[in-house]
Amino acid sequence: MKPLTVPLLLLVLLAVAGLSRAQVQTSFLDWSRILPSLSRPANHSRIFYAVMFDAGSTGTRIHVYTFIQSDSGNSLPVLDNEMFHSIKPGLSAYADSPEMAGQTVRMLLKVAKKTVPRLVWKRTPLVLRATAGLRLLSAEKAHAILDQVQHVFDESPFLVPDNSVSIMNGTNEGILAWITVNFLTGHLKAQSKKTVGILDLGGGSTQITFLPKLRKTIESAPVADFVARFEFFNSTFELYTHSYLGHGLMAARLATLGALGAEGTWQVFKSSCLPKKFRDEWSFGGLTYRVSGDPDGYAGYKLCYQEVLKVVKGIIHQPYELEDSNVFYAFSYYFDRAVDAGLIDGVQGGMLEVRDFKKRAKEVCNKMTKYPPISPFLCMDMTYITCLLKDGFGFKESTVLQVRRCCTIKPVELGCFILSSIGLKCNVEMEGCTKAPQATNLYSLHAHPKIYYR
Incomplete structure (x- = not known):
């Protein structure tokens, strides 16, 4: 899962404002176009809501945000609350039955109906952004799913902006995450000369984003x-x-x-990365596969690494520079598997060297027959992460990674920054996150990010 990997609220508000990429490059967000007229005489403020669907490869999440717009001097809204709920599997699992994808969204909309007052349903926007799960499908199947979601949106009592349902570009996903983390860590200040890189490992795709120090890194891309x-x-x-x-x-x-x-489910797919006696079914992308260890062969780290290396070698480009001075934050499945392997705390995360993934992968793989791991796939997953970092991206074993949940980056929560990046204040403790020491107020930020491709 990739909860809050990208600034969802930024996407919500841009979508609600009806801005295209070209408009984002030249326009400011017109708050008058998204703020409702619901008034609260007691404190002279207005409450409004936004509903965001994050359709990932392994699950679909709904975020119902509550904002307060004050009429007493503050021109920008404040995030007051978030309601979150998720359903597995992801929409891509319904590639051959797109109506089920629509049913998933319809079920999640019940959360929005319970959270948002009926009086403001018609002015509460719905936005869905899908990631790698749908990008992996054929265009025909992906569009069939999106059409079903759009139909559910259109028949709902909520506000449906233009372009409310779409697949997010993978590059934009990485860029938005880079902005988020670098602001949170204080590296986007004018006087700052250092930034941090981003590594995100989802179910269907993986992203790397960093600011090169050497021109050759750009030229050799x-x-x-x-x-x-x-x-x-x-x-x-x-x-x-x-x-x-x-x-x-x-x-x-x-x-x-x-x-x-593979289209047929009758075949058994074997791997040295799985316990020798393991045999089960595993589902991904709407298909179910029969998988097992190799009962007549060998299992362990070396054999597993050879299998995984074929997936990575020659496909993942190694940037010219990945200097030790570049700090990288690693999220999503980097975090989840590090927790499963007992490498870091399950709440705050921690600092790991690439060799830590390698060492634990060896331990898990070489002992999985005698001491079955928490997940039969833990050996494969830890070995893949090791191989991806070393032979894929080209990190040194001594490279230190900050492995975190997105929302626990200090000095403020990710949820707060999502709002702050567009000039909002945050005063709420987000679900599953450490409460920020203080609200963030960025009235000095006057323009939206502008993205250009070389």
């Missing part, structure tokens, strides 16, 4: 869309960024098992 110029805080950033579709953790399992392109 394999194709133009590995580089994006980004204007923020009156500064221009030229980022190295790429999203590898099909190289998220779940998709990598499929490739390691040799099951890519």
Whole structure:
């Protein structure tokens, strides 16, 4: 799962404002177009709501946000509350029965109906953004699912803006995450000369985004869309960024098992990355596969690494520079598997060297027959993460990664920053996150990010 990997509220408000990418580059957000006229005489404020669907490869999440717009001097809204709920599997699991995808969204809309007062349903916007799960499907199947979602949206009592249902571009996903984390860590200040890189490992795709220090890193990028110029805080950033579709953790399992392109479910896919006596069914992307260890062969780290290396080698580009001075934050399945392997705290995360993933992968793989791990896939997953970092991106074993849940980055919560990045104040403790020490107020930010591709 990838909860709050990208600034969802930024997307909500841009979508509600009806701004295209070109308009975002030249226009300010017109709050008068999204604020309702619901008044509260007691404190001279107005409450309004926004509903965001995050359709990932392994699940669909709904976020119902409550805002307060004060009429007494403050021109920008404040996030007051968030209601969150999720359903598994992801919409891509219904590639052959798109009406079920619509039913999933319809079920989640019940959360919005219970949270948002009936009086303001007609002025509460709905937005859905899908990520790698739908990007992995054929255009025909993906559009069929989106059409079903759009139909559910249209028949709902809520406000449906233009372009309310779409698939998010993988590069934009990485860029928005980069902005979020670098602001949270104080690296987007004018006087700051250092930034942090972003590694995100989802179910269907993985992203890397960082600000190169050497011009050769930009010039040696394999194709133009590995580089994006980004204007923020009156500064221009030229980022190295790429999203590898099909190289998220779940998709990598499929490739390691040799099951890519397999349509029949009768075949048993074996791997040295699984316990020898393990045999079960595993589902991803709407298909169910029969998987097992190799009862007549060998299992362990070396054999597993050889299998995983075929998935990574020659496909993941190694940037010219990944200097030790570049700090990287790693999210999503990097965090989840590090927790499962006992490497970091399940709430606050922690600092890990790449060699820590390698060491624990060896331990899990070489002992999984005698001491079954918490998940039969833990050996495969930890080995894939190790291989992706070392032989994929080219990190040194000594490279230190900040492995975190997105929402626990200090000094303020991710949820607060999502709002702050567009000039909002935050005064709420987000679900599952550490409460921010104080509300954030960024009235000095006057323009939206501008993205250009080389």
